[in-house]
Structures are given as C-alpha cells and as structure tokens.
Amino acid sequence: MRAVAILAGLLLVGAASPVPPQRTAAPPPATDVMLARDTDTRWVPFELTPGNQLRFDLEIDGRRASAILDTGVSYTVASRAFAGAAGLTPASGRQRADAVGGAVPIGWAAIERIGFGGLTRTGGRVAIVDLKAIATGSAAPVDLLVGSDILSCCALDIDFDAGRFRLLPSGRLPFPGASAPLSLSPQSRVFVSEATIAGRRVRPLIVDTGDGAALTLSRGAWNAVGVKPAGLTSAVAFGLGGTIRTDMTILPTLAVGAQPMREIELRIEPKAGFSDQTSTAGRIGSGLLQRYRVLMDPRAGHMVFAPGTRAAAPPIRSTSGxxxxxxxxxxxxxxxxxxxxxxxxxxxxxxxxxxxxxxxxxxxxxxxxxxxxxxxxxxxxxxxxxxxxxxxxxxxxxxx
Incomplete structure (x- = not known):
C-alpha cells in the first residue's frame, strides 16, 4: 500500500534572482527533437514508485540514467549528484524555481543528447536541482525528471495496466476513448486541463504525472465548488520544496472532459499554497490517471481516456490514521x-x-x-x- 502520496511537483519558471527572487521565464537554447520512424513500436517500460510516479530508464550524453516522467515540470531536471558524475557543469549565478513545498535553488547545464523510446533530443539545457529520495518515496533518488519541454513535442500514450508508454506524432489517436481539453500553460508551458465538480468548471488544472496524488485543489477552488464532504481529514505530502499539510476527502463524482469518474481522493491545499503561487486551480496527478490508458497531446488540444482495470476501483482509505x-x-x-x-x-x-x-x-x-x-x-x-x-x-x- 502507498501510505503517503508524494507530490514532487516542480514548476521551473525561475531565472537569475536577487532577493526577493524575481521569477521570469528562462527558455533553453534551440533544440532538435526527432521521433524514429518506428516510434509506435518503441514502448518504454516503467514502474510506479512508492510515491506513485512513473520511473523508467533513458540515456543522456551516453550515460544510462533513471528518470521520472513528469508533465508538471516546465524544463527537464537533472539531480546535482548525477550532474556531477556526468560532468554537467551548471552555469554560474543564483536562480530559484517554484516547487511544491516552496522555492528551490537551480542551475542550468548544456547537454548533447537525451533519448528514450523512439524520441531523441539533441542540444538544449537541463535544470540542475537537488532531487531528494523523498520525492519518490524510495530509498534512492532518481537522476532526472523529464519535463514538458521534451514531452510536449508529441502525443504521449501511457498504458498504465501494461506499465509502459510511448511517444507518437501529434494528432495520432491510437485507441478510442473519452476526450478532455489539454493545452500548454502560456506562463509555465506545463500540461493543463480542467474538471467539472458539482456542475462547476474548475480550471486550469496542471496535468502532472510527477504528482502521485489523484486530485489536488487550491483552497479557493475548493470553496468555489461548494461541496459539503461526508468526511474531511488531513494528510501530509512531500515536494521538492519541502513538506506540506493538506485537508483530504473523497469526492463521490467528477468529470474530466467527457470522462466521468467516481470516488476520487481529493487533497485541498492551504491558502497561498503551490496552486495559488502558480495561478492555477490545482493538479490532476497520476493517482487519478493510472485508472485509465491516457493519451496526452497538447499540440492537438486534447487528452483521451480509456478505462483500465482500476477505473472502478475505490480509493484506498486509511482506517488507522x-x-x-x-x-x-x-x-x-x-x-x-x-x-x-x-x-x-x-x-x-x-x-x-x-x-x-x-x-x-x-x-x-x-x-x-x-x-x-x-x-x-x-x-x-x-x-x-x-x-x-x-x-x-x-x-x-x-x-x-
């Protein structure tokens, strides 16, 4: 059982920052992203971490590395430990980025090549951040978080039941299902969508495969929905910026686009939390997504849900506290x-x-x-x- 849902969200929008930090966009140099002709056959196996994230292996500058698939990260991140071992030297200067739990210091380093499945990106930069093991709930940290700067190139097909994903050309529809809107945030360039709760549209919601929770709302978004839960408790989660405490309940029903959903665990952030800081209403995490086979294609403007074997499974509820x-x-x-x-x-x-x-x-x-x-x-x-x-x-x- 996953007793603790981990929030590893990191929204990289920081550049050179005096005190207090001034966060502005820091676009990487031009890159070249290519898909192999047989990319539809190049499935990438993954395992779910104890924190509910998708961990897989890739190659970066000729080195094998462990990575998390993270659509909630603006720019791909390498850990400081991995960067040191691989000879990735961060540029000088103080920088910070917004993350779940608080802001974190970052650097930037140029890379030559990164590849997994049918995808290859040449050139560009990665952010350098302290990636702690608590971000995945494991004893050992991962080397990278692969973010939307790479993943937004394509249609991302995640088959949770089979434990694999692949990258396809945008516009592909490899399976039938219910559609929901999907785009890139103009500010952060992460994946965003919306949900309908108690007849109210809640948006924008970051679609964050790096967040192990199911659904998280800001306090303001929760108050606007006006749902009176049958029971409300508390929980704790860990982001790259530190620990946060939230309220928690079970939503009986909601919908993401045309996909109805039942019994979804909901976490409610305190006021001035990560969602408020990033001007979003909350996050859809892998705890919800893993009930389905999901196609994410922000360039085509949609994501598609096909119910998996866990679509109707009730959430695991603590009975101990x-x-x-x-x-x-x-x-x-x-x-x-x-x-x-x-x-x-x-x-x-x-x-x-x-x-x-x-x-x-x-x-x-x-x-x-x-x-x-x-x-x-x-x-x-x-x-x-x-x-x-x-x-x-x-x-x-x-x-x-």
Missing part, C-alpha cells in the same frame, strides 16, 4: 490524520515502530515494505512494538 515512512528496519510516523483512531489514541508525528503484530519491520535496501495494515478492515486490532520498547494497540475504523 497513521501515515508512515520506511526508515531502515523501522516505520516512522510522518503524520497522524485528523479525526482518526491514531489521533484519538494520542499518537504523535515522529514516533517509530519496530514490529507490527509481532512481525519485525524488515531491513531491506529499497525501502519497500507492506503497510496494508494501515487501511485494514475496520474493527481489526493492530499490535505495535515501538522502537523505544513500549507496546501499543490500535483498533481500526472508518473516519472519512
């Missing part, structure tokens, strides 16, 4: 959800769990660990061995 992260043979409590059994029992952020129902938390290299108990059957009693030697129990129940 404990959002936990793996930390070398132990689970660390990252957040205690408001109104939950854990909150009522007095659990606190930062507490550490070493056993669950007398089974030790495994010591594993990749940080993957089963936390399905946190959304277990209501009425079940979980026994925890705390790392300080204490023993605690928790009775699970529905609370939102």
């Amino acid at each position: 404990l959002l936990v992260g793996y930390d070398t043979g132990r689970l660390r409590v990252l957040h205690v959800m408001r109104g939950s059994p854990a909150a009522a029992a007095g659990w606190q952020d930062g507490e550490q769990i070493c056993t669950v129902d007398d089974v030790p938390v495994p010591t594993i290299a990749d940080g993957s660990v089963d936390t399905a108990w946190s959304a277990g059957e209501p009425g079940r009693v979980i026994r925890f061995g705390m790392c300080d030697g204490a023993t605690r129990t928790l009775t699970l129940r529905r609370f939102y």
